[in-house]
Amino acid sequence: MAAAKLSEERVAQLLEARPAWKxxxxxxxxxxxxxxxxxxxxxxxxxxxxxxxRLNHHPFIVIEFKLITLKxxxxxxGGLTELDFETAAEFDDLFMES
Structure with missing residues (x-):
């Protein structure tokens, strides 16, 4: 079953836990x-x-010399799901290991 699109309220709540993500x-x-x-x-x-x-969820990646943008x-x-935020958390963990 496909993940459900999140409400604006839920997105705002999840972004509070990941302030580096916009x-x-x-x-x-x-x-x-x-x-x-x-x-x-x-x-x-x-x-x-x-x-x-591994997660079967792929970001857009932009490489600008020493600046990497993930989207x-x-x-x-048709929008954001819990999987997007789980994936963002995984990417943040990878960054902390860098």
Missing amino acids: LTDGKWIIRKYRFQTYMQGISFVNRVAEASE LTSWHA
Whole structure:
């Protein structure tokens, strides 16, 4: 069964727990991660890719030298679901391990 789209209230509640993530266009969450070197950022992107495959939930990824931007939504639900926030938490954990 597909995950259900979250209410605006639930999204706001979950964003309180992840203040580095920002809501954009009402259906995306986005976060920018800054690294000391280009290769540290690329290593992070590789770990994000592995986690995304495991979770079967894939972000949009933008690489701008030492700045990595991740953007999440759930297409099948037409907006944000619990899975987006679980995935965001996983990415934050990977960043803390960097």
